[in-house]
Amino acid sequence: MSTKDLILLTAKDMISEVGFHKMTTANLARRAEISEGTIYRHFESKEDILQHILELFDQKYQNLAEQCRARMDKGTLTLEDLLGCHFAFLDANAADIKIVLGAYSILELTRRSMARFIERLRGLFEEFLSRGIKNGTLRDVPLADTGMIIANMFFGLMRTKLYWPEIADFSKEAIEFCRRSLVVGPEARQ
Amino acid sequence: MSTKDLILLTAKDMISEVGFHKMTTANLARRAEISEGTIYRHFESKEDILQHILELFDQKYQNLAEQCRARMDKGTLTLEDLLGCHFAFLDANAADIKIVLGAYSILELTRRSMARFIERLRGLFEEFLSRGIKNGTLRDVPLADTGMIIANMFFGLMRTKLYWPEIADFSKEAIEFCRRSLVVGPEARQ
Amino acid sequence: MSTKDLILLTAKDMISEVGFHKMTTANLARRAEISEGTIYRHFESKEDILQHILELFDQKYQNLAEQCRARMDKGTLTLEDLLGCHFAFLDANAADIKIVLGAYSILELTRRSMARFIERLRGLFEEFLSRGIKNGTLRDVPLADTGMIIANMFFGLMRTKLYWPEIADFSKEAIEFCRRSLVVGPEARQ
Amino acid sequence: MSTKDLILLTAKDMISEVGFHKMTTANLARRAEISEGTIYRHFESKEDILQHILELFDQKYQNLAEQCRARMDKGTLTLEDLLGCHFAFLDANAADIKIVLGAYSILELTRRSMARFIERLRGLFEEFLSRGIKNGTLRDVPLADTGMIIANMFFGLMRTKLYWPEIADFSKEAIEFCRRSLVVGPEARQ
DNA sequence: TATGAATGAGGCTTCATTCAT
């Protein structure tokens, strides 16, 4: 692995564990087993590291979103599928997501990054709703707001899982909650 | 106002504006027009100030929760009422809530404080659901999980309002979303 | 002595001995027997210390210039007197002058400070010449340029004295050099 | 051009522009379009580069001094000529001279280099005076001191030209100043 | 010869905390 990637990976773990402010350049160097100076050969500043992490995350999520859209185009994506693959993404990228969720209030940089993530998530859900409404499987709800509502629910699930793992997983029930609110007809009654 | 309260109030504003790490004892003293040493006559440490703020907030929310329970006992509290008085609480305590929402990932202390807040909120919603299910106005949903789901939705609303005020307010639609999922009978169809 | 003055005095000695860049905040603190942090209670930055030193020096020289002008007004100031009191000033303020002379090429700040010093010196010599020419004791030479020439000569003397003390003192002869060039009549022949 | 010369040339420009301390090995390598390591293949240290620059300058000035002496031997060199060819030298070697003038207070190394320059200049003027006195065109002034005085005047002119170009050029008048002080007979009266 | 990543000492500065007054 390149030194740059090593720094990025180590920083990602540390920030998600202790937060951006408590990860110091000295700590980071020690844990990555490099010298402090080396950090600055690869990154302009400590914030620059965070920026790179967030950008990489943004790309990873974009990939997921594209895959979901592709499956939607084929018409094979249920609400369960959509949320399911997001949960899988959450498990695979816990550190990144913890950084995005935890740092938005600290730096303007991270606030914007989170805003982008919200927007992407909302957009995806909106599209899902839009198709469902068109083909009559979903109720005719306002697109933008409802997309945001589902995005928010997903954020809450992530946050709980990451920060309060002692709270019982309620993702199954969350899907039911949404189904009842959105899906048309008797199957909504289960 | 006592010096202690002055410090608390000033710190609350500063933390909600710039974050805990960027509020320095020097800044705080200057803004409160006291000397830096005075802070340490009233609080053990900078973290101690945060702890006091969070405790006061916890009490304030407990008061709200009790009032809500009292109205539930009288059977006069609709879902709209319940969420409505929470939105009012949010407006009146924006600084505190921003602190709770923004700092949970930084300090173990704040993580626990947020957990307490979640737990209270969930408990309140659970009780609301429980009564609604008993009197047949709400569908028979799992109490704990659904309480958590609604609590989460509320957190999302708060966060969006506080950190991304540029995003359109979707609280009205959120209430509809929940009504459709929870309320029994034709009025759920509207 | 106040801590601020102690820092100023110690810094003045150190800068004149080793130069601005080689005086580090750590060195300065050690020599002044204070902690490094204390420096920043009294000065905004390392450069700020230099600025204060230069400003104080500027004031001191302004005082000298005013005294010289007062004596010129009384008509009791010879060229020897004028240069003589400048040499005395040089001896009394060697450290300051070494800083001004040595640092002008390093920082914009010091370049301007030196420019101010030059301008003051030139102005004083100009005035001296102007009076001498009016009362017929000096030849009718261009004021501004000749003032600058004498100022320059004085700077050379200072520099040599401060940086190459091993070179024999030629100030006496410098005065003669100027007398021959400037003073009218047989006494110019000596 | 050899890599060594390239480094030397680039360093000369950079030092004269931003000063020795602000020229970093990284900057230098970038501007010379070589790698940082390459610098250390040709020079022992950063200071070593400066030393080489100063030595080359010393040689260049020696050449000028020899040419001047040759013309003196032929008896065709006036004071105007002598200063004139020094001004030309100044224009042609502004970067070197700025380094010598600006750095003498920083490093023992440069202090000595400047001392050598002063000594050479003084020697040349002394010899000029000595010849003038012998053939009766100049007044009988003390050789060493007066040589130093003229050298100093020249340094002042250089410094002003290089660091305060906004100040009007007073070199013409400086020559007049010296003529009046040194040249015998009616032409000294102009 | 040349490269450029790596080093680590050291630079300036910040800041929570203490303490004499």
Place this chain on the structure above:
DNA sequence: AATGAATGAAGCCTCATTCAT
């Protein structure tokens, strides 16, 4: 109770120099 100067550890970052390739 209040002050505010002093502390010193620690933070981020720079830079001359080295070394494996």
